[in-house]
Amino acid sequence: MFAAQIVSFAAYPTKTDSLYTLLHNATSPADSLRILYNIHDLNTKDENKHLNATLYEVARRAGNTRAQLDILRIIGNDYLGNDSAQTLVLNEAMSLPHSDEQKETVTFLRLLIVSTRALFTDSDDKQKWMLEALDRYSTRTNRTDRLENLEQLYTVCIYLGSTIQSDLLEKYLEESEDMINALPFGLYALRNMYYAHTALIHTTGGQFEKAVNADRHLLTIMDQMEKEYRANGREFKNYNRNRYICYRRMLCNYPALSPEEVEEYFNRINALAEESDEIREDIESTSLPEIYYRMARKEYDKALPALARVTNMDIPGSAALKPRLYKMLIEAAQATGDKNLLLESLIAYTTIQSDYIKSKSAERYRELQIIYDVDRLNRQKNEIATESHKSKIKLQSSIIFISAISFTVLFILCMILLRLYRRAKKLSKGLAESNMNLKKERDVLKRTQNELITARDAANRAAKLKTAFIDNMSCQMQEPISAIAGYTQLIVDSLDDKDRLRLEKYSNLVMLNTELVLTMLYDVLTMSDLNKKKLAIAKSYISVKTLCDVAMNSVASKLQPGVHMVYAKENQEDIEIYTDPQRVQQVLVNLLQNAVKFTMTGQITLDWELDADKSHITFSVTDTGCGIPADKSEIIFDRFERLNSYKEGVGLGLPISRTVASLLKGEVVLDSGYTDGARFLFTIPCVDSSR
Structure with a gap:
């Protein structure tokens, strides 16, 4: 009867009739709260707008503060875009009894208000609020309050993320993550907000691996939340819509996924579409998951029609995706040989890039302004610290001076008593x-x-x-x-x-x-x-012949007339090694390009040898060119060092090769014993040391 006075049964769909029957027979607010939560989990978002207030009132009567905080977080999310309503929700949360969860909920709601202002205000106001937040964070006096520090720093991140993307934002995001992970209660809503925000920022900035890692964190959080909800009797709560968004975004960042992961996430999207009409309608209207899947598998002919259609659509929130989609369209058109579509897409992409360059210029200008303001704040802070230090030094000097006088007086008195006044005076003067x-x-x-x-x-x-x-x-x-x-x-x-x-x-x-x-x-x-x-290192097993063939094919077109390039192990049995294929090819291509550049006649030979215990492999690139003087054997590995200033290049190939080899636990050296040209030796480990 308690719940019947609050809820109008006729307003809800018939699929929850049995729950409303149970609700009608509930005898206490606690029983009503559990049933209302299940109804809430079955309803749509629009249906729950009328239920949230009832749910909160029942939680209040049941004396369940944790449920009240949970409902306030839901209501705050529903009012995204309305900071006045969110402020009312914040005030209600602040009036509840203090606890770790209550404090983290207040911080979460404050950050929701910041997100609303960052999304729906002009750039000048955002710039002003961001500098105020940065000033508060830089000059804060209480550095032990984790929530206050997190709120101030993540406020800066929200405003920075809505205006520019820079190394400064990356630094502050990493600091925010450390703060969130160190919170005593570990509120899921705060972590969810952070990783969703981070995934969007990295996706927009083309940082595929970081974006995928953020979405993996989100999926883990969803699994943990569902597990807790099941344990508390909320059997209908699920995050299928949120999972779909994560999987779709992960497919969008397919360069950071393996082929197996691409298949896995695409299959999960299809499984979710079978369970949800909303997800299925989104897939049918945009075709985005299908496009990402086909592009990841290089099935350009299948991706091309959907790409051509979706680039002409006005999908809500897809402005940041447009350049990426046009790049995919250009790639697919090139691969399929559709020159007309290629020309059209290049023209459209050039227009987008022109606008993008303008916006990036404005971003860089704002970034320089921010860097200048940050530097100004740091200078002010340093000046305050310097003045404080000077005051301490002055105080210490006064103490030392007084102590010295006291010591001198005492010393003189002792000398008078010992009848050694003159000698004491000399010693005091010398001191x-x-x-x-x-x-x-x-x-x-x-x-x-x-x-x-x-x-x-x-x-x-x-x-x-x-x-x-x-x-x-x-x-x-x-x-x-x-x-x-x-x-x-x-x-x-x-x-x-x-x-x-x-x-x-x-x-x-x-x-x-x-x-x-x-x-x-x-x-x-x-x-x-x-x-x-x-620079990341991603090791896998790869054929040595494949590595050598790719490297030689990359430079074959640059050979001088009459110069031959030879793979010495052409007729020998191939082997596989465990290394990073991309980085090894990068070093081999640099060494071969160097040989091609300085070999006018004769031959260039690519060879390899295993050491005695077959744990290391040494690649050699030998040419019949002009050679390298013995006294220059190390200088050539310095940055921007070029022995012949008339040859193209900026003098970075050999330094990069040596640095990459070092990352692979190897080395690149010049074979000084070879005098018919130049020979470079590239040695790296070739087995998996973890086995």
């Missing part, structure tokens, strides 16, 4: 002079130390700005250069045979120089990744 000299030396040392710290900080900031500029310019130049190559090839392909023959050599020159520029850009980006220690 005072020594003290003054020490003070002068201390002051000189402190000034020198401060100057060195200032110079070091300035150098570090300059180095960071230089690295950010190089990375930004390298990344931004790749797309336009690739577009130049694509358009050049399209122009030549669209001409008749007569004009094609006449213009083909110019097209080849454009393609060659484009390839050279891209190679230099890739070298710069690779060296940047190596500097940041971002």
Whole structure:
């Protein structure tokens, strides 16, 4: 009878009739709460808008504070976009008895309000609020309150994520994750909010592996939450819609997935679609899971129709996906030879990229503003610390001075008593002079130390700005250069045979120089990744012949007339090694390109040998070129070092090769005993040491 006064039964669908019958017969608020939760879990989101207030009132009457907090979190999520309503929910949560869960719920609701403001306000207001949050975080006095620190830092992350994507955001996201994982209660809602936000940011930024890892965390959280709900009697609660979003996003980031994982997640999506009309309708209307699946499997002919259709659709929330979808469309059109569609998609993609470059320029400008403001805040903080330090030094100096006077007086009195006044006076004078000299030396040392710290900080900031500029310019130049190559090839392909023959050599020159520029850009980006220690190593078993064939085919077109390239083990039995295929090919291609560049006549030989216990393999690249002087055998591995300034390149190939070899626990050296040209030796482990 208690629940019957609150709920109108006629407003709900017939599928929950049996639950409403039980609810009608419930004798206590606790029984009503359990049944209402099951009804809530069976209803749609729109149906629950009328039920949430009733559910909260029943939880209050039952004295179940945990249920009240849970319902307030649900209501706060439902009001995303309405910060006034969310503020009312926050005030209600703050009025409940304090506990670890209550405090974390308050933090969660405050961050929901920040998310609403970040989504639905203009960039100037977001910039202002972000700087205020950054100022509060940088100048906070209570560094032991984990929730307060998390709220301040993650507020900065939310505003940064809605305006720019930078290394600063990456740093703050990692710090936020550590704070969330260290919370005493470990509220699922906070972790869910963080990983959902992080997955979106990394997906938009093209950081596929990080995005997939974030979604894996989300799936684990869903499994844990469902397990707890089942244990508490909520047998109808499920997160199928949320799982579908995670699996779809993971397929979107298929470069970070193995073929087996692609199959597994696609099959899970299809299984969810069989259970949910909503999911099935989404798949049928957008075809996004099918597109990602086909592109991951390189089934371009099957992906092409859906891609052509979806790129012309206005899917809610798909603005960030448009460039990615057009890149897939270009890739599929190239693979299938559909030149008309390729031309149309290139034109559309160029327009999108033009807008993207403009937006990225604005982002970089805002990022520089933020870096400047952060630096200003740090300077202010350092000035405060310096003033405090000076006050302490002044106090210490006063204490030392008073102590010295007291000691001197006591010493003189002792000398008077011992009738050694004159000698004591001389000693006191000498002590005072020594003290003054020490003070002068201390002051000189402190000034020198401060100057060195200032110079070091300035150098570090300059180095960071230089690295950010190089990375930004390298990344931004790749797309336009690739577009130049694509358009050049399209122009030549669209001409008749007569004009094609006449213009083909110019097209080849454009393609060659484009390839050279891209190679230099890739070298710069690779060296940047190596500097940041971002280059990942993914080992697997691979055929040695396959590695050598791929490397030789990559440089075969650049051989000089009359120069032959030979694989010495062509007629011998192939073997498999355990290593990172991509990194080994990268080193072999660099060494072969170096040989091709300096060999005008003769032969280039690629060979390999196993050591005595077959635990290491040594690749050798031998040429009959001009050779390398013995005194230059180590200098050539320095960055930007080039023995011949007239040859193309920026002098990064050999340094990159040596660094990559080091990551593989190996080395790259010049064989100084070979004098008919140059021979480089590349040695790495070739077995799985974990077995």
